[in-house]
Amino acid sequence: MNVETFPSGTGASGLTAGAAPKFMCRTYGCQMNSRDSEKIAGMMYALGFEETSDERAADIIIFNTCCVRENAENKIFGHLGQLKALKAQKPRLRVALCGCMIQQDIIVEKIKSAYSFVDILFGTFNLHRLPQLLRDSLETEGMVIDIWKEPVPKERGNTPDGLPTRRRHAYKSGVNIMYGCNNFCSYCIVPYVRGRERSRHPEDILEEVRALAADGVREVMLLGQNVNSYSPAGAAGFPELLRRVNEVSGLRRVRFMTSHPKDLSPALIRAMAECEKVCRHLHLPLQSGSTEILRRMNRGYTKEGYLSLISALRGEIPNIALTTDIIVGFPGETEEDFRDTLEVVDRARFANAFTFLYSPRTGTPAAGLPGRVPDAVAGKRFNALLDTLNKIILEQNTRLVGAKLEVMTEEEKGGIFTGRTEDNRLVHFTAGKTASAAGPVPGEFVDVKITEGRAHYLIGRQSDDQTGSYDGAIF
Ligand code: 5AD
Numbered sequence: 001m002n003v004e005t006f007p008s009g010t011g012a013s014g015l016t017a018g019a020a021p022k023f024m025c026r027t028y029g030c031q032m033n034s035r036d037s038e039k040i041a042g043m044m045y046a047l048g049f050e051e052t053s054d055e056r057a058a059d060i061i062i063f064n065t066c067c068v069r070e071n072a073e074n075k076i077f078g079h080l081g082q083l084k085a086l087k088a089q090k091p092r093l094r095v096a097l098c099g100c101m102i103q104q105d106i107i108v109e110k111i112k113s114a115y116s117f118v119d120i121l122f123g124t125f126n127l128h129r130l131p132q133l134l135r136d137s138l139e140t141e142g143m144v145i146d147i148w149k150e151p152v153p154k155e156r157g158n159t160p161d162g163l164p165t166r167r168r169h170a171y172k173s174g175v176n177i178m179y180g181c182n183n184f185c186s187y188c189i190v191p192y193v194r195g196r197e198r199s200r201h202p203e204d205i206l207e208e209v210r211a212l213a214a215d216g217v218r219e220v221m222l223l224g225q226n227v228n229s230y231s232p233a234g235a236a237g238f239p240e241l242l243r244r245v246n247e248v249s250g251l252r253r254v255r256f257m258t259s260h261p262k263d264l265s266p267a268l269i270r271a272m273a274e275c276e277k278v279c280r281h282l283h284l285p286l287q288s289g290s291t292e293i294l295r296r297m298n299r300g301y302t303k304e305g306y307l308s309l310i311s312a313l314r315g316e317i318p319n320i321a322l323t324t325d326i327i328v329g330f331p332g333e334t335e336e337d338f339r340d341t342l343e344v345v346d347r348a349r350f351a352n353a354f355t356f357l358y359s360p361r362t363g364t365p366a367a368g369l370p371g372r373v374p375d376a377v378a379g380k381r382f383n384a385l386l387d388t389l390n391k392i393i394l395e396q397n398t399r400l401v402g403a404k405l406e407v408m409t410e411e412e413k414g415g416i417f418t419g420r421t422e423d424n425r426l427v428h429f430t431a432g433k434t435a436s437a438a439g440p441v442p443g444e445f446v447d448v449k450i451t452e453g454r455a456h457y458l459i460g461r462q463s464d465d466q467t468g469s470y471d472g473a474i475f
């Protein structure tokens with residue numbers, strides 16, 4: 001298919017003659033989905049489309065969906081409902097849905113019956129089919145549905161790699177190192193919608209990272225549902241991959257997510273400690289501090305195991321910042337279980353946390369467990385957890401006042417620059433006297449003197465001198 005298929009100015013978009021047709025892609029969910037959307041954008045540009053953020057100007061609207069919690073699905077259905085009127089006004093508008101949510105049969109049935117104006121449905125395993133599906137949709141009546149139950153055939157590489165990509169940011173990028181998950185945590189739908197673990201070959205990953213670095217990328221985030229079980233056929237595991245990525249010239253920072261506590265090896269801790277580009281930050285989902293709840297979640301570690309892992313990490317990498325995910329209100333969670341979570345939070349000194357109310361997912365084992373925690377009780381616990389976390393994070397950020405931290409600039413709004421420290425803290429800062437007239441540009445590394453610490457970010461100004469570098473302990 002090419003651009004001609006969407007003749008401009010024919011009523012499809014109201015574009016002036018000669019202008020490129022437009023696509024809009026809305027991304028829901030995690031970094032995996034964000035990276036997939038960069039591949040979607042890459043394919044659309046290769047077809048001659050340009051991106052728009054205005055639904056009314058779009059010839060194609062693509063929703064890349066998430067189903068990890070019910071509220072994500074509700075939000076998507078809400079946004080989808082709003083497209084119905086637009087589609088009635090512009091019959092040639094194409095609406096496509098893809099991603100995790102579409103891998104569920106019940107969702108496909110619901111879309112077929114309640115949102116029949118949708119044109120294309122495809123899943124997580126066949127992203128690369130988008131151009132063909134678009135063509136099919138233009139040539140046929142009715143909904144085009146192409147959902148695979150497993151990854152692409154082995155002879156084609158078994159992963160959706162090698163697609164053109166269009167990065168959201170010039171200076172940073174995600175890089176998929178593996179797909180899928182084998183852990184089957186009892187609450188989680190990911191293994192059902194993203195399939196079993198498949199690891200990319202290290203040479204392919206390194207080639208991609210080198211190309212990104214050559215293209216101006218300063219920070220890469222290695223992506224996998226559980227990077228600690230990265231196991232490519234005939235090649236070494238994640239610690240060795242990290243060491244090799246660390247050697248790519250041009251890169252300044254290497255991050256990765258997500259690590260499962262049950263698989264975090266001493267070899268990985270050592271690699272993190274020894275690789276200077278690997279950031280002093282680890283996202284290590286706790287989920288619950290109660291050993292009994294962890295058992296029912298099928299997490300494979302205990303409260304004590306998690307705490308001793310943290311001690312080992314801090315022993316080897318002083319000042320490492322830990323962030324986490326926590327679920328409140330898992331079936332059967334008692335006050336005592338919840339107090340265990342608060343205790344671990346208190347002892348772990350997390351630098352940030354994503355907190356979630358448990359959401360039953362059809363088809364997962366936990367959805368059938370007895371002991372549903374009433375909403376009011378779960379809500380109260382959720383707020384208590386936030387209070388505890390915010391207090392701990394504010395303490396850390398307050399202790400950073402006066403420190404000089406290296407920040408990678410990400411954006412600017414009204415003279416205020418925003419970026420992140422090596423340990424992933426958000427910093428809002430003003431430009432220094434020595435900065436160029438426009439101030440630091442996205443991707444530029446600057447030293448920032450911290451003047452104020454808040455619970456969710458730091459405030460500072462770009463430093464004009466080279467003294468006062470911070471290396472103290474804040475935990
Ligand atoms: N309910 C609430 N939170 C969930 N997560 C995954 N599944 C569920 C669920 N059913 C959270 C976990 C995971 C993060 C990405 O989403 O904390 O680490």
Ligand code: SF4
Pocket residue numbers: 181182183184185188189190191225226260
């Ligand atoms: Fe879900 Fe557990 Fe796999 Fe993470 S490790 S994606 S929480 S099943």
